[in-house]
Amino acid sequence: xxxxxxxxxxxALHVFLNEIIEEQNIDYKxxxxxxxxxxxxxxxxxxxxxxxxxxxPETNGIELAEKLIQILPSIKLVxxxxxxxxxxxxxxxxxxxxxxxxxxxxxxDELVKYLSLxxxxxxxxxxxxxxxFDCFIGNKRVSFSSSKSKELFALLLxxxxxxxxxxxxxxxxxxxxxxxxxxxxxxDAVWRLRKVLNDIDIHCIEWGRGALSLDKGMIECDYWxxxxxxxxxxxxxxxxxxxxxxxxxxxxxxxxxxxxxxxxR
Amino acid sequence: xxxxxxxATRVLSVLMNTLVVCAGSLLLCLLPKCxxxxxQETDRALEIFSLITCILLFIIFIVEFIFMLTISSSxxxxxLPPLFLLIYLLISPDMNVxxxxxxxxxxxxxxxxxxxxxxxGTELSLLSFFCYTYRPHGKRISLSPILIAGALxxxxxxxxxxxxxxxxxxxxxxxxxxxxxxxxxLRSYLADTDDAIFIFSSAILFSVAGMHTVNVLYYxxxxxGSNWATSSYIWFCLLCxxxxxxxxxxxADKIASRAEECxxxxxxxxxxxxxxxxxxxxxFNALNIVKSxxxxxxxxxxxxxxxxxxxxxxxxxxxxxxxxxxxQELNNINEYVNFVNSSQTHSFNIIYNIDMTDFSVPVxxxxxxxxxxxxxxxxxxxxxxxxxxxxYAVDGTIELKISDNGVGFDTSRIAKDAHGIxxxxxxxxxxxxxxxxxxxxxxxxxxxxxxxRKESADENNSS
Numbered sequence: 001x002x003x004x005x006x007x008x009x010x011x012a013l014h015v016f017l018n019e020i021i022e023e024q025n026i027d028y029k030x031x032x033x034x035x036x037x038x039x040x041x042x043x044x045x046x047x048x049x050x051x052x053x054x055x056x057p058e059t060n061g062i063e064l065a066e067k068l069i070q071i072l073p074s075i076k077l078v079x080x081x082x083x084x085x086x087x088x089x090x091x092x093x094x095x096x097x098x099x100x101x102x103x104x105x106x107x108x109d110e111l112v113k114y115l116s117l118x119x120x121x122x123x124x125x126x127x128x129x130x131x132x133f134d135c136f137i138g139n140k141r142v143s144f145s146s147s148k149s150k151e152l153f154a155l156l157l158x159x160x161x162x163x164x165x166x167x168x169x170x171x172x173x174x175x176x177x178x179x180x181x182x183x184x185x186x187x188d189a190v191w192r193l194r195k196v197l198n199d200i201d202i203h204c205i206e207w208g209r210g211a212l213s214l215d216k217g218m219i220e221c222d223y224w225x226x227x228x229x230x231x232x233x234x235x236x237x238x239x240x241x242x243x244x245x246x247x248x249x250x251x252x253x254x255x256x257x258x259x260x261x262x263x264x265r
Numbered sequence: 266x267x268x269x270x271x272x273a274t275r276v277l278s279v280l281m282n283t284l285v286v287c288a289g290s291l292l293l294c295l296l297p298k299c300x301x302x303x304x305q306e307t308d309r310a311l312e313i314f315s316l317i318t319c320i321l322l323f324i325i326f327i328v329e330f331i332f333m334l335t336i337s338s339s340x341x342x343x344x345l346p347p348l349f350l351l352i353y354l355l356i357s358p359d360m361n362v363x364x365x366x367x368x369x370x371x372x373x374x375x376x377x378x379x380x381x382x383x384x385x386g387t388e389l390s391l392l393s394f395f396c397y398t399y400r401p402h403g404k405r406i407s408l409s410p411i412l413i414a415g416a417l418x419x420x421x422x423x424x425x426x427x428x429x430x431x432x433x434x435x436x437x438x439x440x441x442x443x444x445x446x447x448x449x450x451l452r453s454y455l456a457d458t459d460d461a462i463f464i465f466s467s468a469i470l471f472s473v474a475g476m477h478t479v480n481v482l483y484y485x486x487x488x489x490g491s492n493w494a495t496s497s498y499i500w501f502c503l504l505c506x507x508x509x510x511x512x513x514x515x516x517a518d519k520i521a522s523r524a525e526e527c528x529x530x531x532x533x534x535x536x537x538x539x540x541x542x543x544x545x546x547x548x549f550n551a552l553n554i555v556k557s558x559x560x561x562x563x564x565x566x567x568x569x570x571x572x573x574x575x576x577x578x579x580x581x582x583x584x585x586x587x588x589x590x591x592x593q594e595l596n597n598i599n600e601y602v603n604f605v606n607s608s609q610t611h612s613f614n615i616i617y618n619i620d621m622t623d624f625s626v627p628v629x630x631x632x633x634x635x636x637x638x639x640x641x642x643x644x645x646x647x648x649x650x651x652x653x654x655x656x657y658a659v660d661g662t663i664e665l666k667i668s669d670n671g672v673g674f675d676t677s678r679i680a681k682d683a684h685g686i687x688x689x690x691x692x693x694x695x696x697x698x699x700x701x702x703x704x705x706x707x708x709x710x711x712x713x714x715x716x717x718r719k720e721s722a723d724e725n726n727s728s
Contacts, residue, residue: 084578103578107571145603184618184653191617195599209620 001119002027002046006038006064007053007080012104016051016080019108023115033058035067042071049076049118051102054085065094078102078114109140113201125202127157129223130232133239137200148173148185149192154239156205156212157221158248166210172244226252230259345390353383381435385415388442414441532695547636551576551604558607565607572604588625588696591656591665595619598632598654602639611645618655624663624717627692633685634667634701634713642671642711663717670710676703 005028007013013030020028031038033056041047050068054061065077077094079085080102087095099117102110116123116138126136133154135142144150151173156164166186173189174182194207206213216224226232234252239245356379392411418438551573559566579597595617606612615635635652644650647670655666690701697717705711 084581103574105571105574145599184616184655187618187620188616191595191619195596 008056054081127221149189163213349387576600616653620657630689633689642669644671665715668712673705673707
């Protein structure tokens with residue numbers, strides 16, 4: 001994968017280099033704002049994507065983008081900007097090739113997100129439910145802002161597509177609490193879960209009032225696969241440390257035994 | 266009364282005025298000529314003419330009277346001039362409404378004094394009306410010279426027995442009045458050249474004064490009886506009067522709409538100042554947090570810097586908005602709490618008890634309350650301490666609550682110390698028409714409740 005990075009400020013290029021230097025399989029070339037040179041380079045090399053600063057002294061990043069698209073229509077664009085520019089301010093022509101915006105100062109997570117978009121990796125949430133429950137985007141673990149919101153998500157996933165009502169969730173996550181207090185904690189967990197999933201761009205839950213339902217399309221879950229194929233790394237532990245998880249063990253154990261019998265035979 | 270119906274009454278009043286004046290002018294064009302020929306021959310014609318004039322007068326003044334009551338901000342000042350003028354015209358010998366007693370009798374004397382007093386009253390009420398509406402250089406015009414002169418005139422009047430002296434006193438009062446009014450007019454002309462109503466008002470004052478002069482001359486025996494000339498003169502005065510009222514009404518309408526516009530601009534400006542107040546203190550606190558983060562270790566510094574810049578971006582992109590969706594405000598709060606927690610050893614436990622999100626709040630308003638709780642409640646030092654944001658629907662309204670179980674504070678100190686809080690309350694008041702209630706018990710915590718009407722929430726969402 002080959003990318004070019006254009007920014008008139010040497011500091012900004014430094015920051016970009018810092019973030020990208022450990023990434024593998026990426027060829028990168030940095031430019032300050034020499035339009036002619038950039039165009040020549042793009043014309044003679046197969047460039048997958050261009051990271052462009054918007055406000056530069058000689059040229060404007062958006063105008064530069066238009067030129068680059070003319071030279072190489074397949075090019076993908078990411079704008080790096082300190083301003084709060086949004087896609088709405090781009091011409092439709094440029095917008096159709098724009099993956100998004102990196103607002104300075106950006107975190108490495110955001111940059112990695114765009115790199116995976118350039119590679120056209122399918123954006124899926126990988127869920128590991130055996131042993132301890134965890135979610136991943138690529139190799140990166142998703143961090144939840146509260147343990148209960150994580151547990152709620154685990155519960156919803158173990159419902160395997162069935163709708164999870166508020167009463168069900170409360171009876172399993174806060175079995176001993178006072179009813180009003182549990183509702184408050186439930187709403188808090190829902191809001192936090194919603195925030196986390198929104199931030200990582202995984203829109204897989206329909207947030208009904210008093211009920212949650214899951215769209216399984218964007219999720220790869222080892223538990224679901226195990227239920228269908230009987231293959232997976234189940235070693236007698238499922239969503240460890242969650243009280244309600246014991247209910248699922250019987251079914252999982254029976255699948256494992258059936259699998260063991262099959263291989264024995 | 267609503268703005269729309271007020272405007273409608275104004276328009277209706279102008280229309281009525283115009284109609285009556287048109288009818289009057291038509292009569293004025295036609296009648297005096299016939300009246301003139303009739304009048305040469307018989308008193309009957311003159312009586313009929315006077316009767317018609319009287320009826321029209323009545324219509325005009327009743328209309329003015331009723332509509333002015335509903336329109337003007339000061340009913341007293343607006344209603345008095347037509348009232349006075351009506352009575353004045355009714356007893357004026359020109360109008361032939363009352364049969365005049367023979368010259369020199371007691372009845373005639375009484376009538377004369379009544380006419381004179383009413384004249385003074387009419388002029389004074391007219392002046393007070395114009396002075397109330399007009400303020401050249403923003404100052405109210407003083408009426409005291411006219412009052413003194415009027416009192417002097419009335420006093421000398423009752424003490425003089427000779428009709429010539431009486432008329433002299435009156436004429437000098439008229440001259441004084443004219444001079445004083447001219448000086449006001451000159452001042453206002455110098456201040457504001459575009460003041461048509463002032464010219465009209467002087468026209469009325471002079472015409473009424475002229476009418477009075479005719480009356481005085483009649484009483485003192487210089488002229489005898491009414492004739493078409495004096496009647497037409499009254500008509501002319503009437504027209505002037507109606508026109509002034511029309512122009513006043515039109516101008517009042519213009520002033521009202523300009524005032525509304527000013528009000529809106531004012532509020533917008535106030536909002537700018539209010540939101541502006543929030544930022545600087547926050548930014549410096551935040552920079553301090555970043556600095557302390559870097560002191561501990563560079564990664565922590567990086568993290569707080571990233572959080573801060575995300576937060577600042579949110580602020581700047583929503584700075585132009587006055588109200589933002591509640592969900593966005595919650596995101597801002599979340600960024601803020603994450604940022605603060607990144608630097609604290611005891612982090613804040615914040616509970617999002619959110620059941621409703623489809624409404625809007627003034628930008629950074631809820632955040633101000635949360636910020637305050639973070640700074641003063643000390644919930645991070647208490648075991649089981651929390652800050653809770655709740656939103657739920659209660660009988661067609663949305664109840665938004667920011668509560669904590671921290672140390673609490675004395676609510677009577679809010680006005681003096683907490684700019685942020687009073688500021689946020691003001692914005693809730695201006696933008697959503699609701700007043701947050703703050704209750705705090707020392708040692709038990711603070712609760713801020715904001716009740717937002719559903720329709721105001723919908724309105725703001727749709728706009």
